[in-house]
Amino acid sequence: MMAKQKKVIVTCAVTGAIHTPTMSPHLPVTAEQIREAAVGAVQAGAAIVHLHAREPETGRPSQDVELFRAFVSDIKAECDGVINLTTGGSPAMTVQERLQPALRLAPEVASLNMGSMNFGLHPMLGKYKDFKHDWEPAYLEATRDMVFRNTFKDIEYILESCQDNGTRFELECYDTSHLYNLAHFVDRGLIEGPLFIQTVFGILGGIGTHPDDVSHMRRTADRLFGTDYVWSVLGAGRFQMPIGSMAAAMGGNVRVGLEDSLWDGPGTLAESNAAQVRRIRGILEGLSLAIATPDEAREMLGLKG
Numbered sequence: 001m002m003a004k005q006k007k008v009i010v011t012c013a014v015t016g017a018i019h020t021p022t023m024s025p026h027l028p029v030t031a032e033q034i035r036e037a038a039v040g041a042v043q044a045g046a047a048i049v050h051l052h053a054r055e056p057e058t059g060r061p062s063q064d065v066e067l068f069r070a071f072v073s074d075i076k077a078e079c080d081g082v083i084n085l086t087t088g089g090s091p092a093m094t095v096q097e098r099l100q101p102a103l104r105l106a107p108e109v110a111s112l113n114m115g116s117m118n119f120g121l122h123p124m125l126g127k128y129k130d131f132k133h134d135w136e137p138a139y140l141e142a143t144r145d146m147v148f149r150n151t152f153k154d155i156e157y158i159l160e161s162c163q164d165n166g167t168r169f170e171l172e173c174y175d176t177s178h179l180y181n182l183a184h185f186v187d188r189g190l191i192e193g194p195l196f197i198q199t200v201f202g203i204l205g206g207i208g209t210h211p212d213d214v215s216h217m218r219r220t221a222d223r224l225f226g227t228d229y230v231w232s233v234l235g236a237g238r239f240q241m242p243i244g245s246m247a248a249a250m251g252g253n254v255r256v257g258l259e260d261s262l263w264d265g266p267g268t269l270a271e272s273n274a275a276q277v278r279r280i281r282g283i284l285e286g287l288s289l290a291i292a293t294p295d296e297a298r299e300m301l302g303l304k305g
């Protein structure tokens, strides 16, 4: 009798720091828009919401703690979704800057990027013209010659800074080397299981989006961490749903949201984050998979609640 597959944790990353306002009128920018997007995603079936903040006037990514505070408490008041705050911010920020929201607001979950890498957003420049804000093309172009810095010292700094908060991490691995970096920190006892490993596919500078890439990351994680990890995937852009579907069929969990893709089907801008949650939920239920509630996700990930 085939073992009953565990419920699937759906994470929704509602705004991020990759896309810019000109790219979609549906990209949440203000605290009110981010609150509404997060609550809507949880109501649609997401167990975890991954949150970045933006300057309300310009939409520029920001790690200002007060901008995060403006929506975190409202989201908590309106739904029981697990709050996951970014420590990645944007590649243009310092690690000290990036750490502040997680350090000061002590969320249940925070992202942790497991290695330094090129993080190419500049190819998107060619797809858009007439940007609303001057900072947008400059921001994208700057990534042509930028390293998304996550040195061993940076990762230790984030881990040690947050250890008294009881915050657990969404471990962002953009390539197999990041899985080995993670194993290094596990071996040193700086990160304990169950590990929530978010394997990232399709960011220029990281691993690709071919099914072999997905299997390779999964096989490598199985070899390094055995069963002591909860596997999740995110696919960038048009690969969001194909990568999510593939991984779900392999027993994985999934991340969607406008941080990772602006689309709801080829050439159709997603009108909301909830629309992407509904789409992946349809696929999962089509595979006879049940989705986890926020509390079930807390149980599976050993969160402080």
Ligand SMILES: C[C@H](N)CC(=O)CC(=O)O
Pocket (backbone or CB within 6 Å): 013, 016, 018, 050, 086, 087, 088, 089, 111, 112, 113, 172, 200, 203, 259
């Ligand atoms: C590819 C995603 N931007 C991964 C991410 O969400 C990183 C973070 O916020 O720390």
Ligand SMILES: [Zn+2]
Pocket (backbone or CB within 6 Å): 013, 016, 017, 050, 052, 086, 088, 089, 111, 259
């Ligand atoms: Zn993020």
